[in-house]
Amino acid sequence: MRNKKTKKLAFLGLCTAVTLILAYVEALLPPLWAAVPGIKMGLPNIMLLFLLYRFSVKEAAAVSLVRLFAVALLFGNIMTLAYSFAGAVLSLAVMNLLKRIDRFSMVAVSIMGGIFHNLGQVLVAILVLETAEIGYYMIVLTVTGTIAGILIGLAGYLVLKYLKQKEI
Amino acid sequence: MRKRLRNDILLIGGVLLIAAAFALIFFLTRKEGAYAAVMKNGTEIARYALSAEGEYPITDGETVTNLLVIRGGKAEIAEATCPDQICVNHRAVSKAGETIVCLPQEVVIKIVAETKNAPDMVV
Structure with a gap:
């Protein structure tokens, strides 16, 4: 029993490291479309999606939280933390809700997670900069979020498929 | 399935x-925009007519943080002191409601259409 708990803790630590690496790799990539800022693949979401399905929202939230603070400490500041926190919380909440409804595929859950991640960040930007017009970015970000969400959803599905048999 | x-x-x-x-x-x-409004922390600090070509530095106290350029009826950020340069890469804007956001400096360039109560230049 105790051994199993330790094993899981170690595995979640490993997952946190993977999300950090994915976030770092994503930061190294050139912007996909420089004319419209904020478009990202959302690579770390592969791990969150996997954790959400393999374990539960608790494990995904824990890994996400550690990742947020680690990224803020390593590469960012308190402002970037506010943006990523809002995006992550909203995204995970929506993904968990849709998964629990159990009527949608993993790809759809991933797409909605991507869109709501964007929405959380845009909402913070509107509040911080007190400019409602920023909301128009959501039009473009919804389309790009859908495309990214499909790819991330498929990747997450494959990770889940190959790690499902492994006992953790 | x-x-x-x-x-x-x-x-x-x-x-x-x-x-x-x-x-x-x-x-x-x-609508076609008439002015480029410079917003800092939600308050408008300057407003330039899109018809008036020129370079307008945006300052943070004394230091220049961004350089707003109006050319050919469009507004764009030509230079910025931030590391990510997202606002510099942003395409030029000219339609009312369009924005260029510089998150690190908390500067927003907002295109406005209305001409009511709008002075040509506020510095």
């Missing part, structure tokens, strides 16, 4: 439809 696919398409289709509706409203209601 087939039912799931149908649900997926309904959900994502619905979301994209909402986005399309907003896009339609945005494109139908937008």
Whole structure:
């Protein structure tokens, strides 16, 4: 029993490291479309999606939280933390809700997670900069979020498929 | 499985439809902009006519943080002191409601159409 708990803790630590690496790799990539800022693949979401399905929202939230603070400490500041926190919380909440409804595929859950991640960040930007017009970015970000969400959803599905048999 | 696919398409289709509706409203209601308003922390600190070509430095106290350039009726950020340069890479804007956001400096360039109570230049 105790051994199993330790094993899981170690595995979640490993997952946190993977999300950090994915976030770092994503930061190294050139912007996909420089004319419209904020478009990202959302690579770390592969791990969150996997954790959400393999374990539960608790494990995904824990890994996400550690990742947020680690990224803020390593590469960012308190402002970037506010943006990523809002995006992550909203995204995970929506993904968990849709998964629990159990009527949608993993790809759809991933797409909605991507869109709501964007929405959380845009909402913070509107509040911080007190400019409602920023909301128009959501039009473009919804389309790009859908495309990214499909790819991330498929990747997450494959990770889940190959790690499902492994006992953790 | 087939039912799931149908649900997926309904959900994502619905979301994209909402986005399309907003896009339609945005494109139908937008007008040519008359001014580029410089907002810092939500308050307008300067306003320049898009017809007046020129380079306008945006300062943070004494240091220049961004350089606003108005050329050919469009506004763009030509230089910025931030590391990410997102606002510099942003395309030039000219339609009312369009924005260029510089998150690190908390500067927003907002294109406005109305001419009421708008002085030519506020510095």
